[in-house]
Amino acid sequence: MRVTFIHADGKGRTEAEAQSGDILLDVAQRHLMPLEGTCEGQMACSTCHVIVDRQDFDRLPPTSEMEEDMLDLAAGVRRTSRLSCQIVLTPDLNGLTVHIPPESRNMQVPH
Numbered sequence: 880m881r882v883t884f885i886h887a888d889g890k891g892r893t894e895a896e897a898q899s900g901d902i903l904l905d906v907a908q909r910h911l912m913p914l915e916g917t918c919e920g921q922m923a924c925s926t927c928h929v930i931v932d933r934q935d936f937d938r939l940p941p942t943s944e945m946e947e948d949m950l951d952l953a954a955g956v957r958r959t960s961r962l963s964c965q966i967v968l969t970p971d972l973n974g975l976t977v978h979i980p981p982e983s984r985n986m987q988v989p990h
């Protein structure tokens with residue numbers, strides 16, 4: 880299956896091959912996307928924050944309350960923001976597109 884990462888500059892893109900069962904954060908890191916994932920999926924950092932493409936957002940399982948709380952602390956959060964460490968890829972997510980958020984200290988995300 881395939882996942883597309885739109886780079887933080889909003890222009891570049893990386894097409895990634897992934898397997899069902901992969902964690903989105905791991906796929907992103909394998910393809911050198913700049914997501915730190917400091918807490919390694921413990922929902923304690925929010926450095927794995929991605930913005931899911933609006934068209935794909937409803938395909939994802941709902942956000943847990945803990946994930947919502949962590950997202951509140953992430954920079955540049957939007958309505959379709961998710962923690963990539965919480966997204967397990969399944970065949971019905973084939974073709975998923977996610978945006979790497981611009982770094983908040985360099986740039987404000989326009990809403």
Ligand code: FES
Nearest residue numbers: 916920924927964
């Ligand atoms: S890696 Fe820390 S919350 Fe996802």
